[in-house]
Amino acid sequence: MTLLAIENLSKRFSSGGREVAAVNDVSLTLEPGETLGLVGASGSGKSTLARILMQLLPADAGCIRFEGEDWLTLSGADLRRRRARMQMVFQDVLGAFNPRATVASVLDDPLRIHDIVPKAERTREIAALLDRVGLPANYAERSIREVSGGQRQRIAIARAIATKPSLIVLDEAVSALDVSIRSKILELLVELQEERVISYLFVSHDLAVLRAVSHRIAVMETGRLVETGPMRQVIENPQSSAARALIGAVPRLVTEPTEGPSHDV
Numbered sequence: 001m002t003l004l005a006i007e008n009l010s011k012r013f014s015s016g017g018r019e020v021a022a023v024n025d026v027s028l029t030l031e032p033g034e035t036l037g038l039v040g041a042s043g044s045g046k047s048t049l050a051r052i053l054m055q056l057l058p059a060d061a062g063c064i065r066f067e068g069e070d071w072l073t074l075s076g077a078d079l080r081r082r083r084a085r086m087q088m089v090f091q092d093v094l095g096a097f098n099p100r101a102t103v104a105s106v107l108d109d110p111l112r113i114h115d116i117v118p119k120a121e122r123t124r125e126i127a128a129l130l131d132r133v134g135l136p137a138n139y140a141e142r143s144i145r146e147v148s149g150g151q152r153q154r155i156a157i158a159r160a161i162a163t164k165p166s167l168i169v170l171d172e173a174v175s176a177l178d179v180s181i182r183s184k185i186l187e188l189l190v191e192l193q194e195e196r197v198i199s200y201l202f203v204s205h206d207l208a209v210l211r212a213v214s215h216r217i218a219v220m221e222t223g224r225l226v227e228t229g230p231m232r233q234v235i236e237n238p239q240s241s242a243a244r245a246l247i248g249a250v251p252r253l254v255t256e257p258t259e260g261p262s263h264d265v
C-alpha cells in the first residue's frame with residue numbers, strides 16, 4: 001500500500017500586498033521504505049510543503065492520505081496518536097529544541113508523550129536510542145548546547161526514530177554539516193531505513209546529498225512540481241530546465257558514478 005499520497009496540494013501567502021503561490025497544485029506519492037528527494041531552488045516551496053505535511057501550516061486546498069487515512073482532517077486524540085508515525089528532522093536542531101534541555105529530556109519527551117515504553121524503562125530506551133545513532137549512553141546527561149552539530153543531528157534522528165515512525169521528513173537535515181560528517185549521517189539514515197522500513201521525504205537544495213540517498217527525485221520550481229522520476233534518470237537525463245539548472249550547480253555530479261541507496265524499494 002502507498003504510504004503517503006499528496007493530491008493537488010496548494011498554499012498561497014500574501015505579504016506586502018503580493019500574493020505568492022508557495023505550493024501550487026502539487027501531487028506526489030511515497031512508498032514504504034522509499035526515499036523521495038525533494039529538490040528545488042530557494043523559494044521553490046519545499047519547506048512549505050514539508051510544513052503542511054507536518055501540520056505546522058494549514059493547506060488552502062488538496063488532500064493528503066497517510067497510512068490510509070485522510071491526514072489533514074485528523075484532529076485531537078486521533079491526530080496525537082497518528083503523529084507518532086510521522087516525524088521530522090530540521091536543519092536547525094538548536095532552534096527546534098530548548099538549548100538548555102538535556103539530551104535525556106529531548107529523547108524522553110516523545111517516549112512519554114506517545115507512551116512508547118513504560119516510565120521504568122525509559123532510561124534504558126534512551127541509552128538504546130543513543131547507541132543506535134552512534135553516541136555513548138553518558139551523552140544523556142549533557143545539555144543539547146554542549147554537543148557538536150553532527151552529534152546534535154544524531155540526537156534529532158534518535159528522537160525521530162523513538163516513536164517508531166513509518167515516515168521521517170528531513171528538511172535540509174544535513175546541509176549545515178561538514179562533508180565527512182554529512183556522509184556518516186547519510187549512512188546512518190540509510191542503515192535505519194533498511195533496518196526499520198522507514199520512508200524519507202528528504203528536502204534539500206543540494207542534489208549531491210539527494211543522489212546519495214534517494215530512490216526517486218521530485219523537482220520543484222516556484223511552487224510547482226516540474227519533474228519526478230527515478231534518481232538516476234533525473235540526474236542523467238533531466239527533462240526540466242529547473243532540474244538542469246540544479247545539476248549544473250553541482251560540479252562533477254554527472255561525471256562521477258551514480259551510487260544512490262544500496263537497496264531497492
Ligand SMILES: Nc1ncnc2c1ncn2[C@@H]1O[C@H](COP(=O)(O)OP(=O)(O)OP(=O)(O)O)[C@@H](O)[C@H]1O
Pocket residue numbers: 013014015020021022040041042043044045046047048049205
Ligand atoms: N510565512 C510566509 N509568509 C509569506 N511568504 C512566505 C512564507 N513562507 C514562505 N513564503 C514564500 O513562499 C515561497 C516558498 O517558500 P519556501 O520556504 O517553502 O521555499 P523553499 O524551497 O523551502 O526555500 P529555501 O530552500 O530557501 O528554504 C517563497 O516565495 C517564500 O518567500
